[in-house]
Amino acid sequence: MQELIWKIKPDLIIETGIAHGGSLILSASMLSLLDYCDAIENGAMLDPKAPRRRVLGLDIDIRSHNRIEIEAHPMSNRIDMIEGSSIDRDIVAQVHDIASGYERVLVCLDSNHTHKHVLAELEAYAPLVSPSSYCVVFDTVIDDMPAEMFSDRPWGPGDNPKTAVWEYLKSHPEFEIDKQIDHKLLISVATDGFLKKIG
Secondary structure (H helix, E strand, O other), X not given: OHHHHHHHOXXXXXXXXXXXXXXXXXXXXXXXXXXXXXXXXXXXXXXXXXXXXXXXXXXOOOOHHHHHHHHHOOOHHHEEEEEOOOOOHHHHHHHHHHHOOOOOEEEEEOOOOOHHHHHHHHHHHHHHOOOOOEEEEOOHHHHHOOHHHHOOOOOEOOEOHXXXXXXXXXXXXXXXXXXXXXXXXXXXXXXXXEEEEOO
16 A cells, blocks of 8 residues: 555545554655655745645444544545435545545545445445556455354455455446556455556
8 A cells, every 4th residue: 555655645544444543644654744845845844744645434333432543643634424314425525525626636545345336346445546556455355264254254265355345346447456556465455445546
């Protein structure tokens, strides 16, 4: 993810699934570095109170202790959070409205891992991805794991993010699986999950 963010230089990263907020902090940190490098290259001062690049996190349940920790982090001024289902029409509309103000968008899907939910997220958020940027779908590895590992979950082999990716790609030729990333990563939770928007 660090290499992708550095290469794409997104203005906005959209992440579904916040949990403890670790990936939000990583993304915000990378965006901070990009803004800092831009300031140096342009001979300008970086205004830490008005960051240009931002991270938008969505979660159906942002637990209060997690929100407190995220908002207390030094990178919090780059992070916006929306509580609600990532596939709720009102939430999708809010995200589209926010994304309309940005040029380069990277999307990361990492919430409910059922086929139906991930497919709905792909339909909702993949169109926001900028040409040559990515929609990264996490936990596609579920399809390659033993079913008993997910006995307490509504997803498992045959019903997971990877099956949703394959279904989505059937009708969306503007995206392709970036096999170079798959070959590069010897261990990954996102095999077949790095979807590059062609263009």
